[in-house]
Amino acid sequence: MNHDDSADDGPSLVSNRIVEIIVALLFLLCSTIVIIDSVRLGFGWIEGEGPAPGYFPFYIAVFMAVASLATLLQAVAGTIKDGGASFVSVIGFGRVLSVLVPTLLYVMLIGGLKIGPIAIPGLGLYVASGIFIALFMIVFGKDHPLKALAVGAAVPFVLFLMFEKWFLVPLPKGPIEAMFGF
């Protein structure tokens, strides 16, 4: 799906090979976790019950380990396809982060967050969505604040009508909706 656009985006941040290695290691970690739990559950035969609960996950995880080991070896040996090519450029990854980080904050804003003693109350989905859309437009789209506010208000309003009124699917709500009696 991607066009060949890495050429004009400046220096590469990380090569495919490095990311291949990291992903293969993560797969190995994942298979280790599954194998450990399958061993706890038992992966043999239980008389009268058939294969034990850990049987299927165990062999799945073994296949996963073999496959990711093969990819890992290819990547380490440098024979993997497109290994030398750039995974992402510095500028490209900056653009990815510029969406990813605000989206993380947005999800945090919906439900609130509790880390130890610090608790941030959630604003509910509608208000958080409005703020997210408006700020995104102002910061990245360089849109006029009034236009951003209009879109930021209209989208949650339409969502509200659709979900709360027509389809009767409740979405998370915060203090502001409570003020209006919802």
Added chain:
Amino acid sequence: MEELNSLFQGFAVVLTPYNLFLMCVGIVLGVIIGVLPGLGGANGVAILLPLTFSMSPTSAIIMLSCIYWGALFGGAITSILFNIPGEPWSVATTFDGHPMAQRGRADEALTAAFTSSFVGALFAVILITFLAPIVAKFALKFGPAEFFAVFFLTFASFIGMGKGSPWKTVAAMTLGFALASVGLDKVTGTLRLTFGHEELLTGFDFLIAVIGLFGIGEILSSMESGLKFQGAAAKIRLNAVLTTWKTLPKYWFTSIRSCIIGCWMGITPGGATPASFMSYALAKKFSKNGANFGKGEVEGVIAPETAAHAAGTAALLPMLTLGIPGSPTAAVLLGGLLIWGLQPGPLLFVEQKEFVWGLIASMYLGNFVGLIIVLTCVPLFAAILRIPFSIIAPVILVICAVGAYTVHNSMFDVWLMLIFGFAGYVFNKLGYPLAPLVLAIVLGDKAEESFRQAMLGSQGDLSVFFSNWLVGGIMGLGLLMLFWPVIAWVLEKATGRTKSAEA
């Protein structure tokens, strides 16, 4: 002609004003989903699934399947006008579609694309009409061992027919199976892989994975390339439609070949994307104008579009008859059926006749209505792409969050969606296939259950999978697919050697 009888009863079910209205709504929504980057058939249907819970199953599936048809049509619009494939299966359409648009022949390209989509779908629906009841009747005789063999064949096909590294296909697939086994084990009631976390009791819902992997992942990829829309003018003149239609019969052979490729790839879970590429490659090889491919040849639009649509439609055949979807979108539709209390599989054709034939009838009508809508409304849909990305991106992210939340009314799922999203972005770039991952999450439980039942029946003897011709044949085909990368490599070496010997 029992099938025709049932089909006409199906038409009677579908032809109510309410259902026709839902059909049009579905198509329009589908085209919009297909046009927008980041929303595709699979996650579009997944997000809209909760909205249909209050409808009757027949109406709901009509709307959802029409969203799917709409998305298949919509992918062509952006490919031709903007050189941006809205869907992975329309990548091959850009090769000749966009050059045609640049030369001012956008309307011809669009007409050809829509018409061949329609032809491909029609071919597949006719196939479903006559083949599905037979397959279902046949599958009624299946025991657990046979079902496991079919699952095995399904997943082995991904390895045998996938284009990328087979190791990565295995890794993605097993990750899906591992995710599917998290939570309560249905057979023994023990908790697996939850490590004491309550959120994991119910396991991972594949809808969350679909929305994250396909939706968020796509937005991240689009963002990275700093997407800009620069479109060709879109206006379909009526006489262009008619003149294009006059030229189309010339390409009947390409059409039929593409239909067959599409149906084959759709029924076996190759999917629409490889079908479109394969069909394009074959058309290029066999066409008299093969050298002109890539410069704006109508045939280069017809071939991939016909195959993609045929594959997309044919993917519903194994979903309905065996309960094994041939594509991620078919998997989402299957998830919908389960939520409405319908168990897809051979019994569906016996117990829920009205529903099945209603759905099949709606495929005929939906594609016909879709063709008319897309032919008349192209400028409208193209205008959507003139909305700046700074508005589209956050709105799609909001819609994805809403979709993920409504699956189980849980914020945990929204966080999961983000994780899947980032994983989807990385997997896409490294060539880890997403379709087998998603299908493994959907089918993992069932595959495991049939495996365990078969093993229990045979007292742990693996030879049960080769105990008769039927199960042995399916398993054998599966093994062939599984080891196809190795076989192909050996064959290549062998023929390569003879070639060098000749030289």
